[in-house]
Amino acid sequence: MSLLDIVKPNVDTTIASLVDTEFRPDPIAGTLFSRVVSVLSSAYKRHGSIIEQAIVECLKANPRYTVWRVDLFGIHDQAAITVAAAQNNPSSLDSTHLPYIGDAAGSNRIQLDAVVFDNDTGVVSSYEIKRGNGHFDAGKQRSMKREALLSKILLRDHCRQRGFPATDSRAHIVFYYGIRSIPAPLGLIGAELDDHFGMPILSEVETVNAYFRSRLFEIISQ
Structure with a gap:
């Protein structure tokens, strides 16, 4: 099909x-x-x-990828504190991985449009997918960046809990039509997707x- x-x-x-x-x-x-x-x-x-x-x-x-969506991805306080401290330096979180506690995280939840586990590399990545044909205001940009970083630091453990041997995690926001409101590497545009996924x-x-x-x-x- x-x-x-x-x-x-x-x-x-x-x-x-x-x-x-x-x-x-x-x-x-x-x-x-x-x-x-x-x-x-x-x-x-x-x-x-x-x-x-x-x-x-x-x-x-x-078959290289296993893909799922998470409507309610739990965020605990330690994750929120960790991301808040690194907002101006996202790369400092590249090697940061915290435990995912799901429903026990309390009422703070975010949505992940797609979680993609790469069976070849062991890397799991979250994606927020936007049409990307217009600019987002500063408040929305901060919110998107924060949620991407929150998912990144919790995603490896989330993936392992689902039975996949994740070794690393990443997060991206796709702006399909090319108006990249968040800089790379967090922000991707449609023209980059072929190379990104191979x-x-x-x-x-x-x-x-x-x-x-x-x-x-x-x-x-x-």
């Missing part, structure tokens, strides 16, 4: 929801252009989840994007 076959139901569901988008006609734009703007605005917001699924499913098809990613995701674009244009032209 191709990547498009896997992601197509998500695209079709998204398009169906866009058809039913409610909008308020603008006095200047009129009904037609108000509808187009409303549909496109909603499409941009939903497109990020399609890119995320496409990247994740592409990686899952490669496999074709960009062309596969763009096949999905082309289908989403064609379906989107269909409903806009109605």
Whole structure:
């Protein structure tokens, strides 16, 4: 089954929801252009989840990688203190690994869009996947950076608890369309994904994007 076959139901569901988008006609734009703007605005917001699924499913098809998502990744106080002390020097955490205690961590949780264990190297990495076609404000940048570093220092033990022999951990934020709000090495852009994973990613995701674009244009032209 191709990547498009896997992601197509998500695209079709998204398009169906866009058809039913409610909008308020603008006095200047009129009904037609108000509808187009409303549909496109909603499409941009939903497109990020399609890119995320496409990247994740592409990686899952490669036996080199084991991939999963974590909706509630527990953060304990020691991890928060450690990251706060290193915010201005993230590289100081390169060799830092703390125990992952999951639900025992309390109420502080973050979401990991993808956790990828490399069966060849033993490295486990977390990824937050963004559309990346616009800049994030300073507060959001700090939040993304903090969450990436929190996942990095807890990820090795989290992975080991799942039964995978992780030897090291990393964290990245993907800005797919190239506006890198967080510098490398934390920040990645879509054009770097093929080299980063050692496999074709960009062309596969763009096949999905082309289908989403064609379906989107269909409903806009109605």
